[in-house]
Amino acid sequence: MVIRQTSNVMQMISVEEARAYILRHFAPLEAERVELLDALDRVLTEDIVSPIHVPPHNNSAMDGYAVRAQDIRGASKTNPIRLNVVADLGAGYVPDAEVTQDTAVRIMTGAVIPRGADTVVRFEETSEAVDQKASGKGSGSVEILNAPERGANVRLAGEDIRAGEIVLRKGTLLRPPEIGLLASIGQSKVNVHRRPRVAILATGDELVEIDAPLSEGKIRNSNEYSNAAAVLKAGGVPIRLGIARDNVQDLTRKIRKGVDAGADLFITSAGVSVGDYDIVKDVLNSEGEMHFWQVNMKPGKPLAFGIVGGVPLLGLPGNPVSAIVSFETFARPAILTMLGKTKFARPQVEAILQDRAENNAGRRNYIRVFVSRNGNGEYTAMTTGEQGSGILSSITRANGLLEMPPEDLEYKPGARVRVTMLDYPEEI
Secondary structure (H helix, E strand, O other): OOOOOOOOOOEEEOHHHHHHHHHOOOOOOOEEEEEHHHHOOOEEOOOEEOOOOEOOOOEEOOOEEEEOHHHHOOOOOOOOEEEEEEEEEOOOOOOOOEOOOOEEEEEOOOOEOOEOOOEEEEHHHEHHHOHHHOOOOOOOEEEEOOOOOOOOOEEOOOOOEOOOOEEEOOOOEOOHHHHHHHHHOOOOEEEEEOOOEEEEEEEOOOEEOOOOOOOOOOEEOHHHHHHHHHHHHHOOEEEEEEEEOOOHHHHHHHHHHHHHOOOOEEEEEOOOOOOOOOHHHHHHHHHEEEEEEEEOEEOOOEEEEEEEOOEEEEEEOOOHHHHHHHHHHHHHHHHHHHOOOOOOOOOEEEEEEOOOEEOOOOOEEEEEEEEEEOOOOOEEEEEOOOOOOOOHHHHHOOOEEEEEOOOOOEEOOOOEEEEEEOOOOOOO
């Protein structure tokens, strides 16, 4: 697909067309070697081979007594078998005792199985668990009250991982379990795709810094902070450039500053719609090759994309909800691609709509909703109030987006709808 800006009239394209075109300009970034905890939620760029067995030795899976299975055949509560206890062994210590005929070693979970033993009998199956026959640490004997199978409660060396085995493949997303696995084989550093650096610039004479006093006609620069937070949450590193005023000199200087900062992606907000002044569009065109589109979505119709100074630039709308939804739809997949991730879709749930939702724009409408469960355990969705693109508070009350295609004009209460979850709180 080739998308071109041929006149001052912006093209109307689909969300899928815009996203596919944008993502063709991104690829996983190069590898960097990082400390293990810094690799959390990042993607491996190498296969990981274990240098050791895990566990490295046969060890006990339970607190109990290490015995020979042949010595306890037929043991039961009515036919206890008494063994002499020759040692008491804790985890982390090498046994110097050997289990021979009619002997046992009291052993803790994780301790190395002593020579001669092939089975562990749990404390609960011995006289140590019977009040009137209490034995325990330091006792010279123990009665076995059950006869588990040979090998019971013994974890074998290499049972989890074998030395020389590929334990994690290139392309694996590192979650807490993978971090733990890497720690278990002594992998203190790993190679992962580096985090993308994302330059963020807000434009407009009406903007002031968030801690500045408001004068008539001014608003605070919320887009910079919501975009920076979204970059952080997606796994990128935000480079905040502040506010560019509506003049060629300031805007050009800020654009070049972002390029010089080594950005992998540039995000601007405002100045890309039909009704905006042409300063942003003129500067972006003069500094690079840009496309300005109208995307068939609401909120978030105006969108710009191109290359400036060798850096892909995504121009988001200025209205705060439009910027957030556009970021979610286009910028987040680009950042995840650079991180080496291949799955972008948020989880979806089927919910019962509790109030009316309408779509009179002739575009794909992203309705802000709050999803919860009813008394029957079913998901329900309630719209969060006024759906205007400038109503930032409405999206703070939402945990999902209900997508209405252009041909659907109304969903009535009770309709079963699919909701894309922005957050998946534990309480639902």
